[in-house]
Amino acid sequence: MTVPSVSAGKVVLVTGASSGIGAATARRLAASGHRVMLGARRTDRVAALAEDLRAAGGEADHRELDVTDLESVRAFVRAAQDRYGRVDVLVNNAGVMPLSSLDALKVDEWNRMIDVNVRGVLHGIAAVLPLMRAQGSGHVVNIASVSGHRVDPTAAVYSATKFAVRALSEGLRQESRDLRVTVISPGLTRSELAEGISDTAVREATEDMLKIAMPADAVAAAIDYAVGQPAEVDVSEIIVRPTAQG
Structure with a gap:
């Protein structure tokens, strides 16, 4: 998807912007003329990325962000409003994917996925x-997954969180007539998500599957397309995956 943005110059907040889809989205949207506020726990990375974007002629700022903490998310949004005067788009991208079979009973990892992937999205919406x-306008872009459309072994809890993201997004869309709501569901994408898998066998299997993964910029292009549509057009959902993915 290479259609340039129709409406540039929006203020866009990106969570989980330190790597992967978040970082690619920040680069893509800044190149399209949007002003981006980057949030992540790894402040050194988002600071370096913001500096790179400014050096390339874009407008960018950053702030430390923990999406599991509502006050941290609210402070992130306030910082963007103070910096730019408004908030046009929130890209709820932060997520974790520590896959494992249910009988491994990795309850702490289940809870972490719920906290980041579901509660983090809700915190973004609330903020x-x-x-x-x-403002009478705005756009919430929630990053789900093809795992929000299907369930595979070792992905039961992860899929549950991504099904939840799609449900929350549809609920928000139906409740809104002045806001746009978009769900982006990526397939296999090059990112650091697999590094969070503690089960060695599952991590190795996932890394093997990622050999066919698409670049994160493919997802960023889909986000740019949705953000760039005219105000009266709401791109509700995009699924983007490698051609080779089954």
């Missing part, structure tokens, strides 16, 4: 919704 309602 921007009052502001966007007051």
